[in-house]
Each structure stands twice: as C-alpha cells, then as structure tokens.
Amino acid sequence: MACNKKYETQLHKYLDGEMIESERTEFYNHLDACEECAAHYKELKKAVMLVQSSSHIEAPEGFTESVMDRLPVKKKRKHWKKWMRQHPILIAASLFVFLMTSSLLSVWVDQSGEELTVIGSQDVKIDRENGMVIVPEGEIVEGDLFVKNGRVEVEGEITGDLTVINGEQYLASAGNVSGEIEEVDQALEWIWYHTKRITSDVFSFGEEKNNE
C-alpha cells in the first residue's frame, strides 16, 4: 500500500497520464525513496497490463446473420417508393432499357413527388393534374398496361393485362380488358425484378457512381 492517501491518489493520477512535468518529477523521486509506493505502483501496472493483455474475443460465427434474422420485416412498398424518390434518373434509365428491350412504351409524369408511371401504350390519354390515365373510347391498347400512382379509366380496349399499382381502375361499361385486371403490389416487384435483371449493367454502374 502507498505510504499515505496522498500518494495513492498520485499513483492513479500518474496512470491516467494527468500529471504535469513538475508533479511527475516529484512523483518519481518519491518512488525512488519509498518502497511501499514503489511496490504499489508495480502492482497497479501489473494489474493493468494483465487486463490489457487479455486477448480480444470475437463475436461467434453467424452473429450478423442472427441479428439480421431478428430485424423487423421491411415494408417493401415504402422501400420502393423511397428508392424511387432518391433515384429517379436510375429508374428512368432502367425503365428506358426495359422498354427498349420489351418494345413497350412508357410515359413519365412527374407530379409533385409522386410519379405517375405508365408502361404500355402511347395511345392513352394522361391527365397529369388529376393523376388520371384514360384509355379513350375506340382506342385499343395492344398488350399489357401498367399504371403506377394513378387512376385508370378504360373506355376503350386493352388486349393484355391491366395492372394498377398504388391507384385504382375503372372499367367503363363500353371498355374491355381482355386479360386480367390486377391491383397488387407484387406486380411492382415483378416489374422491378425484370427491370433490374435486364438492366443490371446500367443499374450497378449508376449505383456505384451514386455512392461516391
């Protein structure tokens, strides 16, 4: 034990590296002269050294996977919408390539943050202000029509499927959809999946750039 309380405090002050030059000189002189304090100091150093040398333990195998398994399930649509908002150019690029390869046509309308997206035929009327997509009477949309974030009114004809994402559809009595009418979120993922697959090169290039 230190010869008195004052020196015990000094020992700890020294170990915390908080002594000024003059204090340190005085402290060293005392350690040279006082066996008790010198022993106390040695013991403290040894304890610290032992704790410091206790080897670093690593997290067990599969730790990250276990954490990820316990995370709350992500809301996919919200995720997509956020992504859309942050990467409009990437989406546009992806869709462009998608449309090129699948020979569909698309119209993009940027309407106060919510994108009204139409994938299908050009022969539709788009009411930007009201977020409406109209297949006019007498018009025939060849193939499928996808509409995101908009209301669809079908007065004419769609030969394929009509898929409405985040919106609603209205089929006029004169209108006709040969395929199925769907208002599901999964379709969004389906498009996304195919878009991503087809345009993976463009996509990853864009993302890398984005992360710089």
Next chain:
Amino acid sequence: MDAVVKRLIRAIKKEEDQDAFAELVDLYKDKVFQIAYRMTGNSYEAQDMAQESFLRAYANLESYDEKRKFSTWLFRITTNLCIDRLRKKKPDYSLDAELQGTEGLTGYSQVAASEKLPEEQVVTMEMQEWVQREISYLPPKHRSAIILRYIEGLPIKQISEILDLPANTVKTHIHRGREALRKRLKDA
C-alpha cells in the same frame, strides 16, 4: 472508417437498407460482443446482449445524432443493457463471479486459441480465465469503466459519454476498479 459508417447510416435511415445494416453489424460486432462478454462473463448472455444492442440500434437509429461518434452511441446501448442485466440478477454477480468468469470463456478462448501451440494455449487459457474472473468480481460500474478503458482502449472523455457520467466519476470508477484488481492480481 468514419466516412464508411456515415454512408452506411444514411443508407439505413433513408432507404431502410438492411444490407447496409449488415455491414454495420460486421464492423462493430466484435467490439460489442467483447464488451458484452467482459461485462456478463458469460458467452450466451453476451451473445444475447450483443444482438439486442444491434436490434435496438436499428430500431432507434433516428435518435442517433450523426455529429457524434457512432461507436459511443452503440457502446452506450450495450453497456446499459449489460448493467441492467447485471442489476436484475444482482445477488449472483459477486457470489457466482467465479463460475461466471470461467464458464463462458472456456468455449470462446478454446476457439480463439485453437490456432496457437498447445503450451501457449494452456497458459493463455489459464491467464484469461483468471483475469476475466477477477473482472467479474468488480461492481458493474467499475467493471464497465475498466473494460472500456483497458480492453477497448478508449479515452476517458469517450467513456464518460458512453456511461453518461462526468469524467471525474469515470476516473474514480477506474481508480476503484484498478485498486481492486491490483489486490487480486498482484500474486500472479
């Protein structure tokens, strides 16, 4: 490192990017597990506490202030969880310290030491178990300060932020912990 962490946190906040979160877990899992293990002295509990730390971090990421160090915020969650856990089972942290000290370490130090030579392995194991046992005897507040200071090697200022205590209080905890360890480890 800080730039990477910042980028990951932004991605998690804005896009709920779970892959980014997995990267973040990978970056900090060893340190968090180490703190939890040294605090609880038990690998099963440590795993539980460490996982819980990350889950809470994920759930509360909005409250993390990006101007501050992420590790400070994360380690604070971990130490709080561990101190709470130790408090709940208060009676046995001193009585069972010996048991706790050895129980968990055996499994992990065996894994960690498996690549070393057999002789080295024995010495390391014995020393480690002993040191960990002595750490387990410390009251939780002294224990957390000692672990953060000497095992994680953090400066007093950061420890005071992690434990939400004034720097002088942290120093006192470290002094007390150091004195207790000195008495127990001097006859090594």
